[in-house]
Amino acid sequence: MKYVDEFRDPVKAKVLLKEITQLANTIKEQKSYSGKRPIYIMEVCGGHTHSIFRYGIETLLPDTIELIHGPGCPVCVLPMGRVDDCISLAENPKVIFTTFGDAMRVPGSKKSLLAAKANGADVRMVYSPMDALNLARKNPEREVIFFGLGFETTMPSTALTLLQAKAEGIRNFSLFCNHITIIPTIKAVLDSPDLQLDGFLGPGHVSMVIGNQPYNFIADHYHKPIVVAGFEPLDILQSIWMVLKQLAAGEARVENQYNRIVPEAGNDVGLNAIAEVFELREFFEWRGLGSIDHSGVKMKDSWAAYDAEKKFSVPAIAIADPKSCQCGEVLKGAIKPWDCKVFGKACTPETPMGALMVSSEGACAAYYQYGDLDKLEAYRIAAAEINHPESMPS
Amino acid sequence: MNMMQTSKKRHGKLVSPIITLAHGGGGKAMRDLIDDVFVEAFNNDALNTLEDQARFSLKDLANHGDRLAMTTDSYVVDPIFFPGGDIGKLAICGTVNDLAVGGAIPLYLTCGVIIEEGMSIETLRKIVDSMAKTAREAGVTIVTGDTKVVNRGSCDKIFINTAGIGIIREGIDLGSDKAQAGDAILVNGLLGDHGATILNARGDMELSAAIESDCAALHELIDVLLKAAPSTRFIRDATRGGLASVLNEVAASSKVAIEIIEERTPIRPEVKGFCEILGLDPLYLANEGKLVCIVPAAEAEAACAAMRTHPLGQHTAHIGNVMENGRAGRVTMQTLFGGKRIVDMLIGEQLPRIC
Numbered sequence: 181m182k183y184v185d186e187f188r189d190p191v192k193a194k195v196l197l198k199e200i201t202q203l204a205n206t207i208k209e210q211k212s213y214s215g216k217r218p219i220y221i222m223e224v225c226g227g228h229t230h231s232i233f234r235y236g237i238e239t240l241l242p243d244t245i246e247l248i249h250g251p252g253c254p255v256c257v258l259p260m261g262r263v264d265d266c267i268s269l270a271e272n273p274k275v276i277f278t279t280f281g282d283a284m285r286v287p288g289s290k291k292s293l294l295a296a297k298a299n300g301a302d303v304r305m306v307y308s309p310m311d312a313l314n315l316a317r318k319n320p321e322r323e324v325i326f327f328g329l330g331f332e333t334t335m336p337s338t339a340l341t342l343l344q345a346k347a348e349g350i351r352n353f354s355l356f357c358n359h360i361t362i363i364p365t366i367k368a369v370l371d372s373p374d375l376q377l378d379g380f381l382g383p384g385h386v387s388m389v390i391g392n393q394p395y396n397f398i399a400d401h402y403h404k405p406i407v408v409a410g411f412e413p414l415d416i417l418q419s420i421w422m423v424l425k426q427l428a429a430g431e432a433r434v435e436n437q438y439n440r441i442v443p444e445a446g447n448d449v450g451l452n453a454i455a456e457v458f459e460l461r462e463f464f465e466w467r468g469l470g471s472i473d474h475s476g477v478k479m480k481d482s483w484a485a486y487d488a489e490k491k492f493s494v495p496a497i498a499i500a501d502p503k504s505c506q507c508g509e510v511l512k513g514a515i516k517p518w519d520c521k522v523f524g525k526a527c528t529p530e531t532p533m534g535a536l537m538v539s540s541e542g543a544c545a546a547y548y549q550y551g552d553l554d555k556l557e558a559y560r561i562a563a564a565e566i567n568h569p570e571s572m573p574s
Numbered sequence: 575m576n577m578m579q580t581s582k583k584r585h586g587k588l589v590s591p592i593i594t595l596a597h598g599g600g601g602k603a604m605r606d607l608i609d610d611v612f613v614e615a616f617n618n619d620a621l622n623t624l625e626d627q628a629r630f631s632l633k634d635l636a637n638h639g640d641r642l643a644m645t646t647d648s649y650v651v652d653p654i655f656f657p658g659g660d661i662g663k664l665a666i667c668g669t670v671n672d673l674a675v676g677g678a679i680p681l682y683l684t685c686g687v688i689i690e691e692g693m694s695i696e697t698l699r700k701i702v703d704s705m706a707k708t709a710r711e712a713g714v715t716i717v718t719g720d721t722k723v724v725n726r727g728s729c730d731k732i733f734i735n736t737a738g739i740g741i742i743r744e745g746i747d748l749g750s751d752k753a754q755a756g757d758a759i760l761v762n763g764l765l766g767d768h769g770a771t772i773l774n775a776r777g778d779m780e781l782s783a784a785i786e787s788d789c790a791a792l793h794e795l796i797d798v799l800l801k802a803a804p805s806t807r808f809i810r811d812a813t814r815g816g817l818a819s820v821l822n823e824v825a826a827s828s829k830v831a832i833e834i835i836e837e838r839t840p841i842r843p844e845v846k847g848f849c850e851i852l853g854l855d856p857l858y859l860a861n862e863g864k865l866v867c868i869v870p871a872a873e874a875e876a877a878c879a880a881m882r883t884h885p886l887g888q889h890t891a892h893i894g895n896v897m898e899n900g901r902a903g904r905v906t907m908q909t910l911f912g913g914k915r916i917v918d919m920l921i922g923e924q925l926p927r928i929c
Binding site: 181184307 | 911914916
């Protein structure tokens with residue numbers, strides 16, 4: 181495939197991997213590098229997590245580097261209470277509830293949208309908010325609600341659809357807004373006391389909208405390198421290489437590997453559309469991470485007629501995450517998915533308990549489905565040796 | 575109500591342009607529908623005896639082989655007409671293939687239809703004619719059937735069930751538990767066409783990819799394969815769940831590890847592009863004219879060469895092997911990029927990712 185195969189070239193990958201291995205060794209030999217642990221690099225975005233597993237990138241990297249799979253899967257971090265609100269909206273017989281496909285399986289406190297659909301709710305999968313608006317045009321006697329979720333990547337398309345709806349005077353269309361913002365979330369991860377990270381791969385598609393400047397605080401204040409990365413396997417390897425170059429030189433800067441897509445200052449049209457429709461919420465609840473200040477957006481008061489939360493009543497009851505679920509610690513890189521007590525046992529992609537098992541972009545689901553389970557076994561044994569040396573067979 | 579309760583083959587009594595509940599009521603309207611649409615199209619001696627059941631001579635059956643194979647499948651595809659086929663063609667090819675992959679020569683099929691009231695007779699006729707044509711080409715006879723009409727909303731336009739009987743050739747013993755270390759894994763062509771076509775034809779996407787369903791009866795190709803590689807261990811048509819699901823089933827049943835190589839796995843660029851956009855994995859897309867077979871290494875080359883001489887096997891590829899080592903039940907893929915990943919069973923339905 182043109183414009184795709186070029187970024188999946190195994191010959192180029194070999195060259196990069198050789199340099200990555202050498203750089204990692206150099207960094208580990210430096211006096212300033214603390215401890216025996218591998219170099220931890222977090223990919224913030226779920227799209228990266230998906231690519232990493234799909235192309236087996238972890239199986240190619242040396243043991244000196246470990247990727248920590250961050251909080252950037254908007255489907256995963258959706259709290260149960262919000263899913264319950266979705267279901268309550270969808271069960272209104274007047275409503276056609278439209279959603280992106282992978283949100284269908286996310287469990288609420290009682291059921292998922294997929295189960296609500298089976299029980300008779302009119303839930304329809306769409307590929308873009310414009311498809312939802314089209315449904316509103318075709319069904320003037322029904323109320324069409326679009327379940328808006330995602331980071332800044334999907335926000336502009338939602339905002340532009342609402343602007344279009346208003347311009348056409350379409351009255352039976354509204355948004356259940358669950359859009360979230362990336363920067364406060366990265367900050368929350370960085371402020372967590374049990375954090376051990378050496379650098380970041382920045383989210384490529386979010387950055388296409390917001391540009392690179394918003395990440396400056398990561399370099400300036402927290403002194404961690406961040407490289408905004410593309411999603412093809414060579415993009416990811418090159419970005420890891422760029423993070424390591426900075427670490428080896430003792431630098432912390434914001435760099436843009438994905439410059440074929442990401443403009444330095446972001447996308448004006450997208451940003452203007454967002455600003456016209458949305459404003460920050462004081463706080464937003466994340467599954468696994470709890471409440472994070474200014475991490476979500478809501479619709480401005482002037483858009484009340486298009487705001488499903490104002491147009492319909494939603495229960496809005498916060499539901500605590502299951503106690504046994506350790507998604508929060510996995511999201512912050514404090515533990516590995518397989519260290520969680522319920523991973524692969526009570527919590528599987530078929531019966532997800534925690535957020536990270538829900539979407540294929542979730543770190544746990546990715547490990548469960550694509551992961552190198554032999555490597556995982558080895559980790560498990562090594563971890564047990566460190567923690568309980570007496571219980572290991574000699 | 576059996577469609578063969580009616581008298582000898584009759585013509586042209588149907589007056590209503592659409593199917594109503596009366597056509598399933600057991601009375602004259604139903605008899606007219608059966609005569610005019612089904613018997614008219616399927617017309618054959620076994621059907622025209624018009625009993626409640628089809629009857630076969632055991633002696634004749636035994637001429638084909640030494641074991642009877644029987645299967646059933648229901649077809650509920652939406653949309654009912656799609657590029658490369660329709661629900662009628664699918665209902666014949668699918669059941670023929672289910673027999674053929676067991677090493678059977680497919681002979682007789684049944685046809686049960688459940689129709690939603692309101693379907694036009696013209697549409698029904700198109701579907702039934704397509705079934706008749708496909709069956710004729712595949713050399714199978716539709717020998718008995720059943721028609722039901724249900725209220726609007728009780729089914730989606732039309733559901734078809736076909737059961738089939740075939741005879742297994744002597745000496746052929748295929749099974750998902752028979753794969754052995756060193757065996758070769760072959761597929762007969764480009765994967766994922768049917769799944770991509772159906773998703774595309776549903777129109778949600780408004781992508782105008784030029785993809786057609788691969789819907790085809792595979793029994794002739796299987797005949798070619800079994801002649802070239804008589805020690806073939808296993809054949810399966812890679813329908814719902816795609817290649818990945820078939821391989822996982824073999825790996826589990828045979829307690830072996832399987833490795834496939836992405837570079838050798840044939841997928842049309844259009845299907846690859848379609849999957850890229852939607853975030854789907856072509857290994858899990860349905861096929862309706864693709865088989866996976868496992869043959870001993872010694873017969874792999876002969877099997878490939880023979881299959882490539884058949885129109886349905888032109889793109890036959892040796893995509894991987896049953897491994898000497900590795901964890902039993904595990905399917906892995908060497909990625910184009912040089913990494914390795916697990917190819918697991920599909921959980922639920924494949925849902926497109928949002929970003």
